């Protein structure tokens with residue numbers, strides 16, 4: 039297998055690595071960079087568990103090769119907050135009980151994070167629409183929608 | 198007991214970790230020298246293995262070993278132990294860790310490759326030469342019971358492995374005397390489970406100690422340890438099994454799987470840690486599903502529509518093996534008569550082997566099937582007698598004053614079923630009021646004006662929860678004043694760490710942040726059973742309460758001595774034992790813990806055992822019965838058959854709520870699972886037993902855009918059968934949900950439409966029914 043050199047920024051940190059062309063971005067993040075917050079639930083682009091933000095837009099890390107991320111700016115769940123200092127969105131997830139097993143959660147967070155950057159005041163329908171690419175088997179989604187609305191409000195400073 | 202945390206919607210302790218990507222799921226575990234496994238699986242539903250040749254595969258890059266069962270034969274090429282032996286199953290019907298002779302479903306593992314990476318292991322799979330002779334296939338349980346049908350296992354003379362029977366009263370007399378008798382046949386498809394995390398195992402031999410460590414995404418880590426120890430002829434103490442963070446379970450992860458054994462055997466054979474992470478396609482092929490049931494039933498009622506008796510038969514598809522015994526069909530049977538006070542019933546279930554992936558419980562475990570047919574029978578009566586659906590139910594329910602109510606049915610272990618407490622009619626009235634059933638006619642007319650069909654649905658259920666015999670817990674106060682709770686009860690996202698901590702914090706008067714819960718690690722707590730059957734709050738929760746009370750008593754005894762106060766004058770508050778009304782007179786729990794943890798040569802108070810700790814095992818020998826009613830509205834587009842759920846209301850009683858926020862989460866998730874079963878989830882196979890829906894592109898899970906907001910109302914009738922008054926809440930959302938949605942679709946289609954007796958219901962099917970009705 040031919041390895042290629044890539045340069046990218048991951049969570050604000052410059053990364054230079056040799057990767058096999060066939061390695062997808064999710065495996066690269068998880069295995070090479072040990073950023074295991076990005077999860078794989080289907081590896082065929084339907085479940086959204088692997089969602090990360092690439093150059094400002096949500097992307098499925100299982101459908102993108104690591105070599106395609108050469109030169110890109112990648113953000114994963116590890117960039118949002120820490121257990122001691124959760125981001126507004128993470129706090130809203132906790133307060134609304136928007137996660138149970140937590141497996142879909144990083145993908146949910148990154149999808150909503152990307153939405154809130156372009157849409158400061160999304161409606162319930164808009165959020166449900168955006169989440170249609172992220173599957174969750176535990177929560178039934180309602181609490182995730184609530185959390186997204188709360189986080190949007192918190193960011194707008196109306197809470 | 199103070200009630201600072203019990204009953205409060207406190208945020209979960211597990212969340213900060215999980216929200217920041219700091220969870221540790223099995224795939225996040227990396228060990229030095231670890232090899233990656235991939236399985237060669239059968240591509241035919243039934244066949245005889247003639248030859249497996251791995252010569253070419255072994256020379257591929259990164260490949261370290263290829264194992265068949267013959268290569269692992271030193272460990273005994275036997276079938277796996279049966280998880281739940283049943284007297285009707287004379288011999289266990291389980292597969293081997295790897296098939297060596299006959300394969301009985303597409304996806305059965307035949308060989309495994311170990312390589313430096315999963316990708317290299319998968320590359321090598323393609324280079325293994327496999328020669329399989331095709332054998333006749335039975336892919337439908339109805340076909341399987343027919344005379345002359347092909348055999349799912351060539352060595353068996355019948356596909357019917359057992360016939361289960363449940364009866365009570367003189368059913369023939371009840372039917373003979375009844376004013377009305379109606380019959381229906383039902384086809385229930387429940388699909389798979391699809392936790393978002395697939396299964397995974399890491400096994401690591403410890404060369405120095407000879408121990409074997411296993412991390413597995415299991416609901417039953419202690420069962421894995423027990424059965425693996427038996428299989429290997431080892432002591433349980435030499436095997437450490439841990440379930441780390443697990444990304445959802447929902448039933449199938451309660452099984453002990455061939456892959457768990459194969460990975461363990463491979464690690465012992467090669468001396469390296471071995472990891473296997475199931476991919477979604479494997480999950481579709483090799484993780485147990487909850488498969489089809491076909492019911493032929495008759496119901497008898499009096500002139501007022503009161504349900505008196507039910508009789509009939511079910512054909513149950515058990516798939517290719519019965520690793521979990523007869524648990525699934527037995528649970529379906531034990532779920533009769535549901536909330537209804539029947540004078541008699543007589544039911545039998547033929548359990549049939551087919552050449553499909555084995556079946557096992559999925560959320561609700563057969564109870565949704567029983568609820569579906571019972572609720573459809575109630576709707577049949579209403580339709581035939583032109584009565585409101587709620588009236589039939591109200592007249593037929595077990596009444597509050599009949600509690601405790603002996604149903605005449607039997608539990609899986611043969612003991613009589615007795616409902617403990619509750620008011621079923623009250624839940625029904627509550628849900629009707631909250632959904633504004635009275636205003637439905639107006640809403641229907643408005644929808645009709647927009648060209649839409651609006652339907653109103655209703656369903657009720659009873660759920661046996663808190664299955665025994667026990668889950669235990671230890672509670673320990675450390676010399677630093679922290680409280681550590683350990684238990685065998687695994688969590689797959691239910692929030693046990695928080696609910697169990699709430700119970701312990703209240704009993705010991707400490708802040709919740711001082712409590713840590715460690716679960717599902719056999720090195721940390723010696724015994725455990727399974728996180729199934731909505732049982733952990735009742736069993737582990739009660740055990741934490743018992744253990745924490747013992748610790749409390751111990752602390753009070755020491756403090757009374759130190760403070761020279763009477764034990765009755767002391768309370769636990771703020772991490773201290775203090776004199777009631779004189780908070781300045783106190784001794785910290787940490788001080789007591791330090792005294793009881795001992796110093797060389799310094800005596801501890803006489804008559805007190807060392808360590809400020811205790812273990813509790815609540816013996817759950819009687820079940821706690823949760824119940825509830827659900828109501829919903831669906832709006833159908835008659836042109837496309839598109840069916841949207843526009844309202845959904847739940848009334849539920851699971852006894853005392855430990856954390857209402859967590860309970861609501863369980864119920865919402867459960868309802869959505871049931872909606873998926875009603876409208877989307879369909880695992881299709883062709884006649885040759887080939888799965889046709891093996892990706893999320895063709896097997897549909899409910900998504901955020903299609904799901905309604907769900908309103909939940911609680912009734913809290915404490916269970917008298919455990920010290921915390923709790924009943925389980927994990928499955929009550931799912932059990933009646935499919936029946937509720939189908940009832941609404943029926944209502945939308947109108948009184949002259951065909952009677953709906955199956956699910957899932959597709960848009961095409963709805964259009965077809967609309968066409969038939971208009972004809």
Ligand code: FES
Nearest residue numbers: 079081083086100
């Ligand atoms: S893992 Fe990428 S979408 Fe499912």
Ligand code: FES
Nearest residue numbers: 138142174175176
């Ligand atoms: S929280 Fe478990 S899948 Fe979403």
